[in-house]
Amino acid sequence: xxxxxxxxxxxxxxxxxxxxxxxxxxxxxxxxxxxxxxxxxxxxxxxxxxxxxxxxxxxxxxxxxxxxxxxxxxxxxxxxxxxxxxxxxxxxxxxxxxxxxxxxxxxxxxxxxxxxxxxxxxxxxxxxxxxxxxxxxxxxxxxxxxxxxxxxxxxxxxxxxxxxxxxxxxxxxxxxxxxxxxxxxxxxxxxxxxxxxxxxxxxxxxxxxxxxxxxxxxxxxxxxxxxxxxxxxxxxxxxxxxxxxxxxxxxxxxxxxxxxxxxxxxxxxxxxxxxxxxxxxxxxxxxxxxxxxxxxxxxxxxxxxxxxxxxxxxxxxxxxxxxxx
Numbered sequence: 014x015x016x017x018x019x020x021x022x023x024x025x026x027x028x029x030x031x032x033x034x035x036x037x038x039x040x041x042x043x044x045x046x047x048x049x050x051x052x053x054x055x056x057x058x059x060x061x062x063x064x065x066x067x068x069x070x071x072x073x074x075x076x077x078x079x080x081x082x083x084x085x086x087x088x089x090x091x092x093x094x095x096x097x098x099x100x101x102x103x104x105x106x107x108x109x110x111x112x113x114x115x116x117x118x119x120x121x122x123x124x125x126x127x128x129x130x131x132x133x134x135x136x137x138x139x140x141x142x143x144x145x146x147x148x149x150x151x152x153x154x155x156x157x158x159x160x161x162x163x164x165x166x167x168x169x170x171x172x173x174x175x176x177x178x179x180x181x182x183x184x185x186x187x188x189x190x191x192x193x194x195x196x197x198x199x200x201x202x203x204x205x206x207x208x209x210x211x212x213x214x215x216x217x218x219x220x221x222x223x224x225x226x227x228x229x230x231x232x233x234x235x236x237x238x239x240x241x242x243x244x245x246x247x248x249x250x251x252x253x254x255x256x257x258x259x260x261x262x263x264x265x266x267x268x269x270x271x272x273x274x275x276x277x278x279x280x281x282x283x284x285x286x287x288x289x290x291x292x293x294x295x296x297x298x299x300x301x302x303x304x305x306x307x308x309x310x311x312x313x314x315x316x317x318x319x320x321x322x323x324x325x326x327x328x329x330x331x332x333x334x335x336x337x338x
Contacts, residue, residue: 042087042152044159054152056087062143070187073113075202077120080146083227085128086206086277088152090225092160092215095128095152095208100135103145117146128208158215160281162240164222167310169282171245172291173303174210177230178266179255181273197255204277210300211279217291223281229272230305233280234315235328244311245282247271247326249319251305271317272329282308 033046042056060066060080071079081098088095100121104114125132130150179200186195207225214221222241224233230252234245249267258266283291288304295302306318315326 042091042093044091044154046156047153048156050156051153052156052158054088054091054093054154055149056084057147057149058084058087059145059147061145070184071202073116074120074123076146077117077122078124079120079202079204080117080148081121081124081130081150082204082206083275083277084148084150085124085130085208086204086225086227088150089206089208089211090160090223090279091152091154092158092211092221092223093152093154094212095130095150097131097133097151098125099133099149101145101147102135102137103140103147104137105140105142105144109144121148154215160211160214160221160223162222162224162237164220165237165241165243165245165282165308166220166284167243167308168285169222169308170285170288170304171234171247171280171282171306171308172288173226173230173253173278173280173305174207175276175278175301175303176253176255176258177226177276177278178258178269178273180204180275180277181269182255182258182261182265184275185269196257200255201275204275206277207279209298210295210302213294213298213300214279214281214291217287217294219283219287219291221281221283223279226276226278226280227274229274229329230280231271231315231326232274232328234326235313237280237282238313238315241308242313244309244313245306245315246309246323247306247315247317249317251303253301253303253305271326280305 042054045053047053060076066076084098085095102114179197183195183197183199183201187198187201214223222237224237226233230247234247238245252270254266254270292302317324317326
């Protein structure tokens with residue numbers, strides 16, 4: 014297998030059985046009916062030792078916290094409220110003590126408590142090598158609210174909820190053993206999902222397309238572009254970077270901001286007519302929102318504009334299989 018995104022498309026069911034299902038494979042999370050007032054959201058993610066984390070770059074507490082945070086971020090990208098989670102651990106026979114495993118669960122509990130989430134259960138099994146931690150999260154959103162990737166329309170504003178590139182910069186420092194010198198490691202080790210911002214967008218009532226920035230804004234923009242059948246243009250000078258990022262070369266900065274990923278901000282689109290009011294809603298809730306581009310009525314694709322020059326962006330977000338070649 015060379016491309017996880019192509020593989021996911023290849024296993025997407027041609028039909029479904031349950032009338033309750035609104036959306037299965039194809040967005041940040043699945044969406045289905047549960048009652049007359051709420052729809053339910055479900056998502057799952059796996060973190061693998063040596064690929065998503067190392068003991069040298071994250072503590073067991075941070076590993077557990079991040080494993081749940083990345084799933085909460087998918088609920089945020091649907092505009093939802095996280096409610097419950099299940100955890101499955103595949104534990105190698107050597108290398109992880111009972112104390113370290115309990116610290117992983119302490120990290121899970123810490124961020125779960127922040128969002129008043131209950132752990133429902135899970136599974137613990139042994140594996141021959143490397144730790145695997147899989148988390149499933151269940152949430153809810155008001156009935157009929159669909160902040161999906163296919164909601165973008167020509168003329169829309171492209172927005173972002175916060176600076177990007179910090180996680181990649183932090184990871185780079187950790188891998189180069191310069192962690193004490195980097196102000197960005199917390200972006201990588203302790204991400205904060207944007208549930209508050211997702212809820213503002215959900216309750217606005219506006220047509221919003223939305224993605225969380227797990228694989229980089231170039232990749233996430235491509236997903237919105239392809240789902241909506243439109244072209245997205247990102248204005249390079251408008252993309253927010255973490256404070257102090259100018260200390261790095263322009264090449265590193267741009268690569269981390271566009272392709273670094275694991276920032277877990279929200280990127281999306283909204284009608285130009287609704288932009289100013291949406292911006293005011295965020296101001297009222299002391300939340301940030303940045304205008305970073307626009308949507309065009311062109312074939313799907315993502316472009317960046319810099320000094321009146323337009324460049325096509327590849328879908329370079331993190332790919333589990335191509336990265337091993």
